[in-house]
Amino acid sequence: xxxxxxxxxxxxxxxxxxALTIAAVGGSLLLPGGTSEAHAASAHAxxxxxxxxxxxxxxxxxxxxxxxxxxxxxxxxYSYKKAGKSLxxxxxxxxxxxRHISASERKAGDLVFFHSxxxxxxxxxxxxxxxxxxxxxxxxxxKLDKIWSRSVWYGRVN
Numbered sequence: 001x002x003x004x005x006x007x008x009x010x011x012x013x014x015x016x017x018x019a020l021t022i023a024a025v026g027g028s029l030l031l032p033g034g035t036s037e038a039h040a041a042s043a044h045a046x047x048x049x050x051x052x053x054x055x056x057x058x059x060x061x062x063x064x065x066x067x068x069x070x071x072x073x074x075x076x077x078y079s080y081k082k083a084g085k086s087l088x089x090x091x092x093x094x095x096x097x098x099r100h101i102s103a104s105e106r107k108a109g110d111l112v113f114f115h116s117x118x119x120x121x122x123x124x125x126x127x128x129x130x131x132x133x134x135x136x137x138x139x140x141x142x143k144l145d146k147i148w149s150r151s152v153w154y155g156r157v158n
Contacts, residue, residue, distance in 0.1 A: 042107065042109065044080070044083045044084055044085050044109070044157065045083075045107065045108065045109020045110060045156070045157065046108065046109050047082070047083035047084070048076075048079040048080045048082070048083040048085070048109055048125060048157070049079070049108055049109040049125050049126075049127060049133065051078070051079040051082045051083060052075055052076070052079040052125045052133040052142070053127070053133055053144070055070065055075065055078075055079075055133075055142045056133075056141075056142055056143060056144070057141050057142060057143075058070055058135070058141060058142045059140075059141050060135045060136065060137055060138055060139070060140050060141060060142075061138075062138065065077055065078055065089075066078035070135040070142060071135055072091060072122050072123050072124065072134055072135050072136070073087075073089060073090050073091045073093075073094055073123050074089075074135065075124075075125075075133070075134065075135045075142060076091075076094060076111060076123050076124070076125060077089060077094070079125060080157055085157050087157065091113060091120045091121065091122060091123040092119070092120040094111060094113075094120075094123055094155070095111075095113045095115075095120045095123070095153065095155055097155075097157075098111055098155025098156055098157055098158070099155060099156045099157075099158055100153060100154070100155055101154045101155065101156050102154065103152075103154060105154070105156075106126050106154045107126070107156075108126055108127055108128045109125060109126065109157075110125075110126045110154050110155065110156050110157075111123055111124070111125060111126070111154065111155045111156075111157065112124045112125070112126050112132050112147060112152050112153075112154060113152060113153045113154070113155060114149055114151060114152055115151050115152070115153060116151065120153070122134070122136075124145075126154070127144060130146055130147050131144055131145060131146055131147065132144070132145060132147055
């Protein structure tokens with residue numbers, strides 16, 4: 001049996017304080033009406049992804065942070081701000097602020113950072129299936145593209 005099936009019995013025998021201790025040591029405990037940190041983070045990421053997608057076709061403009069024109073980090077900043085999370089202005093600063101994760105851990109809504117050596121030069125929002133929403137360059141628009149490089153890092157907004 002799973003720990004979740006045993007939880008009511010554990011609560012009745014050990015009391016809520018002990019159950020909280022058990023949760024802190026061995027897992028998470030969701031109280032009625034509560035949300036886990038992971039669920040809250042994924043909700044923000046999903047909302048940010050939806051906001052970025054809603055900006056499809058918005059023109060690129062260097063230094064722009066929306067609501068109708070964006071550069072790459074301006075789109076991620078805008079999308080996460082509307083989702084209730086703050087990010088710094090530039091792609092490098094955003095990379096420095098996120099929790100770094102591996103490609104195997106990435107989920108829709110995580111940030112994808114393109115780099116040359118240690119220098120981050122571009123950012124987009126992971127959409128799944130090896131694609132990102134981003135605002136690529138002058139003369140282009142916000143769009144969904146395949147990740148075109150192996151020189152990428154991933155970050156999760158906390």
